[in-house]
Amino acid sequence: MRLKKYNNNYNKRTAIAILGILISFGGISIYRSYATYQENKSYNVIKGTIPDFGYDVKFAVLVDEQKTNEIPTEPKNKDGKYYKVNVDCGNSKTTGEWDYNAWNVKLENVEEGSRCKLLFTSTLSEDEYNKYIDAGVALRRNTYRGKDITQYHTDGTLYKMISSGKFDDIYVGDYITTTEGNHEVTWLIADLDNYLYSGDSTKILTQHHATVIPAKPLTTAKMNETNDTTGGYVGSDMVKTTLPEILSTYIKPVFEEHVIQYRNLLSKSVNKEAPNNKFDNAKGVSNNWEWYERELDLMSEMNVYGGTVVSSSMYDTGIDNRQYAIFQLKPEFTNSYGISSLNYWLKDVVDSTSFANVYNYGFSGASGATTLLGVRPRFLID
Numbered sequence: 001m002r003l004k005k006y007n008n009n010y011n012k013r014t015a016i017a018i019l020g021i022l023i024s025f026g027g028i029s030i031y032r033s034y035a036t037y038q039e040n041k042s043y044n045v046i047k048g049t050i051p052d053f054g055y056d057v058k059f060a061v062l063v064d065e066q067k068t069n070e071i072p073t074e075p076k077n078k079d080g081k082y083y084k085v086n087v088d089c090g091n092s093k094t095t096g097e098w099d100y101n102a103w104n105v106k107l108e109n110v111e112e113g114s115r116c117k118l119l120f121t122s123t124l125s126e127d128e129y130n131k132y133i134d135a136g137v138a139l140r141r142n143t144y145r146g147k148d149i150t151q152y153h154t155d156g157t158l159y160k161m162i163s164s165g166k167f168d169d170i171y172v173g174d175y176i177t178t179t180e181g182n183h184e185v186t187w188l189i190a191d192l193d194n195y196l197y198s199g200d201s202t203k204i205l206t207q208h209h210a211t212v213i214p215a216k217p218l219t220t221a222k223m224n225e226t227n228d229t230t231g232g233y234v235g236s237d238m239v240k241t242t243l244p245e246i247l248s249t250y251i252k253p254v255f256e257e258h259v260i261q262y263r264n265l266l267s268k269s270v271n272k273e274a275p276n277n278k279f280d281n282a283k284g285v286s287n288n289w290e291w292y293e294r295e296l297d298l299m300s301e302m303n304v305y306g307g308t309v310v311s312s313s314m315y316d317t318g319i320d321n322r323q324y325a326i327f328q329l330k331p332e333f334t335n336s337y338g339i340s341s342l343n344y345w346l347k348d349v350v351d352s353t354s355f356a357n358v359y360n361y362g363f364s365g366a367s368g369a370t371t372l373l374g375v376r377p378r379f380l381i382d
Contacts, residue, residue: 056112056113057107057110057114057115057116058113058114058115058116059105059115059116059117059118060115060117061117061118061120062117062118062119062120063083063120064077064120064122065121071118071120073103074103075100075103075129077122079122081122081123081124082122082124082125082128082129083120083121083122083124084121084123084124084128085098085100085118085119085120086098086117086118086119086121087105087107087116087117087118087119088116088117088119089114089115089116089117090117092111092114092115093109093111094107094108094109094110094111094114094116095107095108095109096108096116098118099136100129100132100133100136101132101133101136101137101140101166101167101168102136102166102168102169103168105118133165133166136166136167137166137167137192137193140170140171140172140192141172141191141192141193141194141325142172142325142329143171143172143329144171144172144326144329144330145172145173145174146173146174146175147171147173147175148174148175148176148177149169149170149174149176150175150177150178152169152170152176153176153178158170158176159258159381159382162208162210162381162382163207163208164208165193165208167192167208167210170189170192170210171189172189172190172191172192172326172329173188173189173326173329173330174188174189175187175188175215178254180250180253180254181249181253183218183249183250185214185215185218185250185254186214186215186216186337187212187213187214187215187254188212188213188214188215188326188333189210189212189326190210190211190212190213190324190325190326190327190378191210191211191324191325191326192209192210192211192325193208193209194211194322194324194325195209195211195262195319195380196208196209198262198263198319199262199263199291199319200265202263202291203262203263203293204263205260205262205263207260207382208382209260209380209382210380210381210382211378211379211380212255212378212379212380212381213299213324213326213376213377213378214250214376214377215333215337215338216340216342216374216376217342217343217344217373217374217376218246218250218374218375218376218377219242219246219375220374220375221237221238221242221345221372221373221375222237222238222370222371222372222373223236223237223238223345223355223369223370223371224236224237224238224369225237225370226369226370227353227354227368227369227370228352228353228369229270229284229349229350229351229352229353229354229355229369230269230270230272231268231269231270232266232267232268232269232270232286232288232289232315233266233267233268233286233298233316233347233348233349233355234266234267234268234290234292235268235269236355236369238298238345238375239266243296243297243298243375243377246296246375246377247259247295247296247379251296251379255379255381258381258382259295259296259379259380259381260295260379260380260381260382261293261294261295262293262294262295262380263291263292263293263294264291264292264294264297264318264319264320265289265290265291265292265318265319266289266290266292266294266297266318266347267286267288267289267315267316267318267349268289268290269286269287270284270285270287270312270349270352271284271285271287272284274287276312276313276350276351278310278311278312278350278351278366279310279351279366282350282351283351283352284312284349284350284351284352284353284354285313285349285351286312286315286316286349287313288315289315289318295379296377296378296379297320297347297377297378297379298345298346298347298375298376298378299320299324299346299347299376299377299378300316300317300318300320300321300347300348301316301317301346301348301356301364302317302321302322302323303320303322303323303324303327303346303378304323304324304327304334304346304358305323305327305334305364306322306323306327306328307323308348309356309364310350310356310364310365310366311348311350311356312348312349312350312351313349315349316347316348316349316356317348320347324378334358334362335358335359335360335361335362336360341360341361342358342360342374342376343357343358343359343360343374344357344358344373344374344375344376345357345367345373345374345375345376346358350366351366353368353369354366354367354368354369355367355369357373
């Protein structure tokens with residue numbers, strides 16, 4: 001009985017050993033067949049990882065025809081030549097391309113078990129590389145995403161992405177949520193580099209930047225203590241008192257030195273007797289402007305609507321003569337956010353007693369300067 005039992009155990013062990021050898025050979029064969037495909041989706045890439053595509057995607061990486069387990073971390077090789085990157089996912093439905101701004105791969109129609117090759121060749125000219133970067137920035141400015149990028153603000157990568165001019169993983173409509181004191185605010189990326197090269201002979205804005213607005217008004221205030229627009233926008237109580245308080249209370253504690261000081265062209269006087277052609281028998285037109293150092297201002301009608309509606313003259317607009325991308329892509333953000341309807345001031349003089357504003361019902365309007373309305377300003381960060 002003992003001998004029989006011993007033989008059974010021996011046979012079992014022998015069978016297991018043989019099976020193990022076969023599996024080992026099979027595993028070696030499979031490994032050799034797909035040696036360059038990596039099961040792990042974590043690589044040495046900017047921001048650390050290949051994106052999570054929702055499926056297990058395997059990547060083969062070749063750099064100048066040499067197989068490697070690491071993706072180049074920079075767009076140039078050690079000799080200063082730029083990499084051209086081709087993404088080849090074979091005959092599967094999965095398609096991909098390389099995002100030169102984020103320096104990462106983008107896939108579409110991803111299937112379970114997709115295998116893609118990332119082919120890096122040192123053949124891209126500097127001009128071609130710059131065209132990819134410019135195209136990427138244009139894509140980000142013309143794409144609404146609405147992603148929470150608070151972490152980028154917290155760890156500081158947001159400002160590296162902006163200052164590089166690549167806006168690596170920043171899109172219009174992305175947002176940052178902060179709490180400073182009792183103020184919890186959602187800040188929206190309204191546009192990218194939209195004031196680049198604006199300014200006067202004293203200072204041209206050459207810093208790459210993102211234009212930021214609060215999702216909702218930060219507070220309510222009057223434009224003036226009397227229904228009077230004599231000093232234009234720059235002479236208003238809003239500019240003299242309210243905006244400086246908002247800057248020091250809400251904005252500087254959060255964005256600190258990243259708030260850009262730039263030159264803005266603002267209305268400074270009004271001809272109260274000139275007809276403005278906006279309302280029957282209405283009088284009062286902005287008739288002069290000047291360049292000022294600014295960090296915070298109200299938006300103009302052009303910034304919000306993409307055109308002037310009740311603004312009195314060109315002196316109201318200055319460099320604020322283009323619509324922010326966020327209002328092109330999400331027009332409902334003009335007068336609402338979530339379930340909240342918004343009323344807020346704009347910086348345009350309308351007549352001798354009124355400034356422009358956005359009504360919560362979605363139409364453009366004007367209100368006497370003493371009206372209490374929301375304050376939804378804009379600022380630039382780098």
